[in-house]
Amino acid sequence: MARVRVQDLVKLYGPLRAVDGVSLAVEEGEFFALLGPSGCGKTTTLRCIAGLERPSQGEIIIGEQPVTSLPAYERPCGMVFQSYALFPHLSVFDNVAYGLRARLYRQGGPLTKAAILGSFLSRRAFPLDAALRERVREALHLVGLDGQEGKAPGQLSGGMQQRVALARALVTEPAVLLLDEPLSNLDRKLRVSMRGTIRKIQQALRITAIYVTHDQEEALSLADRLAIMDRGRIVQLGTPAEIYDRPATPFVADFIGAENLFPARAIRSGPDLTLVEAGDLTFRAAGQPKAERVRAVVRPQAIRLARPEEPLAADNLFRGEVRFGAYLGATARYEVAVKNLVFVVDVPDPRPGALYTPGDQVQLGFAAESVLLVEEA
């Protein structure tokens, strides 16, 4: 449990600026996510914190200690790798015990060192002490893997391998837990349940966690705060709600999942209402933009649809034609063309009898408050 501070971090690969001046501070016990598309520098940032990459410039401080020049094995970090990186030649028990044995080896005298090395060859000749065994068992219990000690990693399912990796990273009680896309190799259902497991363990241990992902849903649901990265830089940093409600740039809005993102022009603006022109449409938006050129964002679930004969009241009301429809169970997703714009619309809890089909004429309405105006960067 410690603060992690990253100051002006730069990592160059030849001419490529993989990380280009990243600064952030993660508070004690905080769950922090680094979110961005592949190649944005989020994994490189994490690997610099772990000590697996040597930063070209910048400083990394964990707790009160500058660690920039320390090798990975002297940093108080535990890490879960995307590939899990379980040692295939060691059992589940030995995988989890590895970090404890490595510490004993580092701290011990020549005899301890020899005994630890010997224990990799023959457990019978060089037994491990009971306290160590107990800690391994506790760690496996924490992730719900009691009784799996003797198995080889290859015998376990992906989800169980993931838990072993987590137990292995936690057993040494690191100050910081680093997770590099840990769930990307699991199927969707397992991903969601592992998400809960990771969050619960993090809160129970009150450990500082930094989590790298390209999945915005994962980041928004797990993190206390997150940073969105693009081309080596942080473009926005804040709580999930702040980022979702007030994306700072069109890139963030797009990445966070704004389907309807239209280039627009503010043509008239009052104290709390702005008239916006997007394509051939003109509609009302809440708030006052600082610039004339903006992007207008309307979330799919904020738009309502109705048949032409049905009543529908909204600040912005248009007529359009359904181009495409997909029934997704909990929602139905449509693409509706209004003049030269196409809106993506999510209808919650659709009744199978009342679905629209392509070619249907519909009314489309949304409130002025649901229109977000994002200034061009």
Add this chain to the structure above:
Amino acid sequence: MRTTSGGRGGWRSRLDFDSLAYAAVLAFLFVFLLVPFLSILVVSVTGREVNLLGGLLGLSQMEALVRRIAEAASPKYYVQLLTFPRYLRALVNSVTLGLGVAAACILLSLPIAFGLARTRMPAARLVGALCLVPLMIPTFISSFAFILMFGKTGWITQVVKAALGIQEFLNIQSPLGVAMVQTFFFFPYALLPMLAVFKVMDPTLEEAAHLLGAGRLFTFLTTTLPLAAPGIGAGALLVFVVSLEDFGTPMILSPRRFPLLIVEAYREMVGYFNWGGAATIAVLLVLLSALVLLVQRRVLGSTEFGTITGKPASREPIEDRRISTGLFLYSLVALAIPVLAIYSTAVQSLATTWGAGLLPDGFTLANYAYVVERSAGAVLNSFLLGGAALAISLALSAVIPYLVVRRRKVVLDYLGFLPLALPGVPLAIAMILAFNNPPLKLTGTALLLIVAYVIRRMPYALRSTTASIRAIGSDLEEASFALGAPKFLSLWGVTLPLMLPGIFAGAIMVFLTSIREVSATILLAPQEWKPMSLVIFEGLLRGEFYTSSAISMILIAVVMTLQYAVFRLVGEKALF
């Protein structure tokens, strides 16, 4: 109508190109691989000549053959093998030597492999290229070069004497000398599999160890080394077999009091005409090689550890200058020995006389002039014999992998790799035993020598082609079918052109090993067909050191040039 045309189609397809090729290849392998194999087995229990092929000519011949075998069959040669002290010592010596050389090769090449694979070693390409040099030099030449360097009057011995005052610091004509030559010239066999495992090893495993607090040494001992164990083991086993088969080194360096199986087999055959004894030792050698190679395959097969998924992270080489420079210097010292061996041979070939001294008394081209005058024929023979072997291999390695991979003729796969367990001397003994009588009386002809070259190197030629044909993928050929091209046209127009680099590389490798070969050659080559390898070998045994060195340099030059061509064709993988 339908059944008739269907029937005709079936009949026609049975006589197509694939089936004809399959039949031809099977016949070739039956006559030149299985029959010799069986011949040594039979002779090892009968102790006298049996004409297996003759027995196939008719019922009466078959009957005579069976009677002859039944009359003479006895286990006495095997009993002899276990009771005759010289044989027993040879067995123990061969195994001990093999184990020792394997261990030494691992120790020698582990730091080089790690340095090349995992650090920013300076001049890594040069070091990598130098690592291949030892494989190109035939061991009878390197053994002789060791005498030039470390013998009583060798120049390194002189340097050591002058510098340290030690009279004779090393007796090179000893078991230790044999082990030294084999270590310095066979270590690449251990190095290349190690290099491979160090390169493919999942780098995140070591990163994970670091994050768990493991320092460099601890990580190396508990993670890197165990993960590399299959590669190390496979390399060690391969070195063991190569040492077991090596004929040149012990013939040049091994004293009489240190018998080795391969030399004893040769002596029984040539010195005592003891067919039963020679065949029995040959069988023993084959069994030993086969056993070790089987274990080696198992070990290599276990490299694919676990089910670790996810994208492989790119590996950052170890930046530490001290480590990479240290490993670089170590590699240079290890690689200096083979390079100095070539240097010594070159100096010798240009010397008027070279007694005890750092340099010869004078330089001359007379040795080369003598070689051109007297041994041009041997050089020509080498090219003709090797060329013929190359041509046959070209055909075999185009057809066999195709039939194995595309037509699933698995039998050919097993047969094709059988010769791996056939060292040169046992192979030659088997050939002599099988073809000493009509209908195929080939003993004493160049043809038998050529066939022996082809068979000996066939597994290597096949491996290089099989790999390339597997990489092509059957969908290309199927696309050709779908475009209306019949089988042979598809093979000719699509598969064969894509296989060509692999086939050529394999065939050139057959040529290269043929012109370096001496163990089968010494038993099989007719007087008028002596190739340069045999001329060098006999010259060295007779003490014609200067001219032998000159031919050696010609041989080395040819080998290096062609080896370079192979690398250009297919890269490093051509070596095995």
